[in-house]
Amino acid sequence: MAKKDKDIITSSTEEKILEAARVVFTKKGFAGTRTRDIAELSGINLALLNYYFRSKEKLFKVVMIEKMQKLFGVISPALNDANTTLEQKVTLIVNLYADMLIKNPDLPIFVLRELNLNSEAFGSGFHPHKMLSDSFFVKQLKEKRPDENPLQFLISILGMIIFPFIAKPIFKKAIGSEKAFEIIINERRALIPKWVSAMLRTK
Amino acid sequence: MAKKDKDIITSSTEEKILEAARVVFTKKGFAGTRTRDIAELSGINLALLNYYFRSKEKLFKVVMIEKMQKLFGVISPALNDANTTLEQKVTLIVNLYADMLIKNPDLPIFVLRELNLNSEAFGSGFHPHKMLSDSFFVKQLKEKRPDENPLQFLISILGMIIFPFIAKPIFKKAIGSEKAFEIIINERRALIPKWVSAMLRTK
DNA sequence: ATTATTTTTAATCATTTGTTTAAATAAATT
DNA sequence: AATTTATTTAAACAAATGATTAAAAATAAT
Structure with a gap:
């Protein structure tokens, strides 16, 4: 050849x-x-x-796999670090996401939009729910709060950091500029870990 | 005629x-x-x-306006009730959303998907950010926590309740059935108000 | 240098898709 | 009943779209 x-x-x-x-x-x-x-x-x-x-579809799949790995892969190392506490992990996860999402603000809506539209078309290879459920982070959550489903905390933590990027068109008008949006996100780097600690303490 | x-x-x-x-x-x-x-x-x-x-577009706009009013309108009465405390309002908001979203699980991803795709096309009439920012609920938030941007709490509360419906394709595999998903959501009716109370107490 | 292979291009195909048209049917008005 | 108006239908249009083809150009192998 x-x-x-x-x-x-x-x-x-x-x-x-x-x-x-x-x-x-x-x-x-x-x-x-x-x-x-x-x-x-x-x-x-x-x-x-x-x-x-x-084909268009095959090209799309290449992009989609990439984007899913980017969205769920960022926190993979943090989730399984055996040398950090639960609280440290939350701080790390929040900051890893803040860094990445400020650079890729439309990544979450892209992935979740296409996953919701296409339910089954992306069974190939990547399983974010396993990455999450089998993580050391979830094990630590179970130890700290054996009375609650760790998924409840996981959903809330991810929701608090990812949701603003998805709901941006709504909040942007209340916030003002793109710069102001970034300030809000940066404030959340400190707020969310503090909040999660308080949530974990509730009885 | x-x-x-x-x-x-x-x-x-x-x-x-x-x-x-x-x-x-x-x-x-x-x-x-x-x-x-x-x-x-x-x-x-x-x-x-x-x-x-x-046209297709005009028909779509009718549907879109409807859906936006449904998604953001549910909590409108709760937001401006002068006779409930901040904590009571959170409980009410969470339950109003849980009731409505269990019946309309694909409503949030629909509205946010199209808002994100179409940024400007829906300036007509409905302004959810005003409904939120001008509410009695936000006033109460400011009183309770004058040190924090009330938007930070608002984003988190809405994120915690709405995000699971958007991220369902991911968590569904970790959860299992549709019934199990509903159980998770129903648990959150009690969890989120408790969490938010703890968040509001953090210094 | 010649030949074979890979890459690129312009043109075209076959469907799909939003919309329109003109005729037919149904309903209301007189 | 006759006429006007509103609704419905089947057919077709024009533009858009994913994909292909056949020839040309570029590159590599011999």
């Missing part, structure tokens, strides 16, 4: 398509995206999309 | 279209919905959709 240093030669156009696909799919969703938008943004010929990725 | 008891005669087919539109738009989103799906589900001729609602 001629020209097959796949990772050097072809990665250029392939990566150009992927980069544009990330942007357009994230902004418009799978159904709202036209392959022509991706081609145009990446500056490549429309046919190349199918040449490299076979 | 002949035949123009609009609320009696035409409401039948018009309402049939609307009912189907609610179902299909909610399930597939605006971009993922085909007008033919709505026509088929409602059992009417395709052309009637444009006859009654002019």
Whole structure:
């Protein structure tokens, strides 16, 4: 075969398509995206999309897997660190998410939008619920509060940090600018750990 | 004019279209919905959709306004009740949402999905952030905790109750059945008010 | 240098999709 | 009953869209 240093030669156009696909799919969703938008943004010929990725759906799946790993993978190391307390883990999780979501504010709505639209289409490989349920963090939650379902705390913690990014169109008008939104998020780095500690103490 | 008891005669087919539109738009989103799906589900001729609602977009807006009012309107009375304490209001809000969302579990993801996709297209009429910010509830929050932005509590309370419905595809696998999901939600009716009280006490 | 292979391009296809049209039917008005 | 108005239907339109094709250009192998 001629020209097959796949990772050097072809990665250029392939990566150009992927980069544009990330942007357009994230902004418009799978159904709202036209392959022509991706081609145009990446500056490549429309046919190349199918040449490299076979179909719109296959290209989308590549992006979707990436995004899911980004959204749920950030906290993976923090969840299973054997050398931190429950409270330290909460602080770490909140800050890891704050850092990442300020840089990728539309990541949560993208992933959850497509997961809700598509229920079953992404069974391939990645299981965030296992990552969470089997974690050392959940074990510590069980020890601290054997009387409560640890999932209840997990849902609340993730909700408090992720929800503002999903509900942004509502709160943004009450908040004002994008800068003001970031200030709110940054305040939550300290607030949420404090709140969670208080929640864990309630009887 | 002949035949123009609009609320009696035409409401039948018009309402049939609307009912189907609610179902299909909610399930597939605006971009993922085909007008033919709505026509088929409602059992009417395709052309009637444009006859009654002019366009897919206009029909969608009717549904969207409805859904936004449903999502943000439920708690409107509770927010401005002058005869309840802050803690009582939290309990009321949580229960009003639990009742409504168990019956309409895909309402939050629908509204927030479309608001995020469409940023500006729904400036018409309904302003949830005003309803929240100008409420008696927020005034009470300010009195109780003048040191904190009341929005921080508001975001957390709404996040804790609404987020599980948005993140359901993730947690559902960890939870199991639909019944188990409802049990989790019902437990939160008591948990969240207790948690919020603890949060309000933190210094 | 010649040949084979990979990549890119422009044009086109076949469907899908929102909307319209013109005729038919039903209902109301006179 | 005759006429006008409103509703419904089947068919079709025009534009959009995901995908393919066949030829050209670029690159690699011999």
